[in-house]
Amino acid sequence: xxxxxxxxxxxxxxxxxxxxxxxxxxxxxxxxxxxxxxxxxxxxxxxxxxxxxxxxxxxxxxxxxxxxxxxxxxxxxxxxxxxxxxxxxxxxxxxxxxxxxxxxxxxxxxxxxxxxxxxxxxxxxxxxxxxxxxxxxxxxxxxxxxxxxxxxxxxxxxxxxxxxxxxxxxxxxxxxxxxxxxxxxxxxxxxxxxxxxxxxxxxxxxxxxxxxxxxxxx
Amino acid sequence: xxxxxxxxxxxxxxxxxxxxxxxxxxxxxxxxxxxxxxxxxxxxxxxxxxxxxxxxxxxxxxxxxxxxxxxxxxxxxxxxxxxxxxxxxxxxxxxxxxxxxxxxxxxxxxxxxxxxxxxxxxxxxxxxxxxxxxxxxxxxxxxxxxxxxxxxxxxxxxxxxxxxxxxxxxxxxxxxxxxxxxxxxxxxxxxxxxxxxxxxxxxxxxxxxxxxxxxxxxxxxxxxx
Numbered sequence: 001x002x003x004x005x006x007x008x009x010x011x012x013x014x015x016x017x018x019x020x021x022x023x024x025x026x027x028x029x030x031x032x033x034x035x036x037x038x039x040x041x042x043x044x045x046x047x048x049x050x051x052x053x054x055x056x057x058x059x060x061x062x063x064x065x066x067x068x069x070x071x072x073x074x075x076x077x078x079x080x081x082x083x084x085x086x087x088x089x090x091x092x093x094x095x096x097x098x099x100x101x102x103x104x105x106x107x108x109x110x111x112x113x114x115x116x117x118x119x120x121x122x123x124x125x126x127x128x129x130x131x132x133x134x135x136x137x138x139x140x141x142x143x144x145x146x147x148x149x150x151x152x153x154x155x156x157x158x159x160x161x162x163x164x165x166x167x168x169x170x171x172x173x174x175x176x177x178x179x180x181x182x183x184x185x186x187x188x189x190x191x192x193x194x195x196x197x198x199x200x201x202x203x204x205x206x207x208x209x210x211x212x213x214x215x216x217x218x
Numbered sequence: 219x220x221x222x223x224x225x226x227x228x229x230x231x232x233x234x235x236x237x238x239x240x241x242x243x244x245x246x247x248x249x250x251x252x253x254x255x256x257x258x259x260x261x262x263x264x265x266x267x268x269x270x271x272x273x274x275x276x277x278x279x280x281x282x283x284x285x286x287x288x289x290x291x292x293x294x295x296x297x298x299x300x301x302x303x304x305x306x307x308x309x310x311x312x313x314x315x316x317x318x319x320x321x322x323x324x325x326x327x328x329x330x331x332x333x334x335x336x337x338x339x340x341x342x343x344x345x346x347x348x349x350x351x352x353x354x355x356x357x358x359x360x361x362x363x364x365x366x367x368x369x370x371x372x373x374x375x376x377x378x379x380x381x382x383x384x385x386x387x388x389x390x391x392x393x394x395x396x397x398x399x400x401x402x403x404x405x406x407x408x409x410x411x412x413x414x415x416x417x418x419x420x421x422x423x424x425x426x427x428x429x430x431x432x433x434x435x436x437x438x439x440x441x442x443x
Contacts, residue, residue: 130382
């Protein structure tokens with residue numbers, strides 16, 4: 001493990017301990033009340049979800065055309081975290097939507113494209129798990145197509161009406177809301193980096209073990 | 219040279235299919251069964267749901283298409299003919315295009331029977347503007363088959379490929395299904411809004427171009443061991 005891992009893990013743990021206090025002392029939003037506090041989990045996890053999907057896609061393309069197994073391990077680790085943070089986003093979103101919009105789910109552009117992106121990541125995992133030998137290349141191809149798919153889903157669903165808050169909400173937030181938000185965003189980001197490093201390491205050890213088995217066989 | 223290889227692959231598939239008629243008959247029967255299941259599920263008190271026909275048509279195409287894709291490449295796998303095809307001194311993209319055109323032709327053939335059937339069973343005026351419907355169907359089928367042919371080809375070597383093909387294919391082809399259903403539904407309205415139809419057709423065209431290009435680009439690295 002790299003030297004920074006343990007201190008970063010301790011800092012991340014402390015930040016996760018402090019974050020609820022910050023979120024609790026943030027003022028209540030006037031129309032939604034307590035439910036609005038889901039926002040401090042929903043938005044950071046959605047950001048990490050998107051970031052991880054981009055990392056997975058870029059690493060997959062590099063693996064497909066470069067063939068370096070490091071990129072493959074990174075893509076796999078990122079895809080798993082897409083599934084994890086996507087699940088958090090997709091669970092916290094409807095909880096909030098039920099209160100804010102009165103419905104659990106809307107076929108709106110962001111919800112639909114997030115769901116489809118998440119499903120591609122799940123398909124990626126299924127392919128890696130059950131595809132057998134050679135599925136690494138196939139999974140990289142899938143990730144490439146999944147990435148190319150995003151704008152199409154976005155445009156096609158954008159043609160319907162949307163009620164999801166837009167991205168320009170965030171910079172205009174007052175400090176009392178903004179501070180806990182940015183704090184938890186940084187916390188999620190640190191946790192993401194830690195998990196990604198851990199997951200890549202697991203794959204590294206696994207491939208090292210495979211190499212050892214192979215050399216023992218010879 | 220490229221066109222000749224495409225033609226040869228297409229003719230080979232066509233000859234094999236004409237001799238057995240296996241995929242055409244099974245995929246078509248499957249599609250018709252899908253339509254019937256939807257008819258039983260959705261028709262209440264003898265009345266078909268309004269605007270359901272477009273969705274049912276596209277679901278039947280997607281399901282039958284998956285079946286046809288799986289069978290086409292399963293046949294290539296059984297006697298290792300795909301390996302022989304890839305060993306041939308031919309450009310890989312040409313092989314892909316040949317396979318793609320074969321699948322598209324097969325699906326369009328199935329749609330020739332599906333469309334009147336859906337129109338009949340769901341009292342939908344599908345055939346009132348045959349030219350527009352044909353354009354929508356060709357573009358949608360091409361987009362679906364472009365992704366499907368690549369995925370089915372690369373899954374030939376994978377384990378549990380029968381399950382994985384739909385699992386991988388449907389999330390990726392969602393835009394095609396959305397655009398196809400929306401354009402067909404717009405066509406079924408009493409007052410046809412050409413702006414809506416041309417928007418979805420433009421989206422379908424973009425999708426086709428991007429995904430055929432991507433498939434041609436990745437077919438080589440994906441099919442190399």
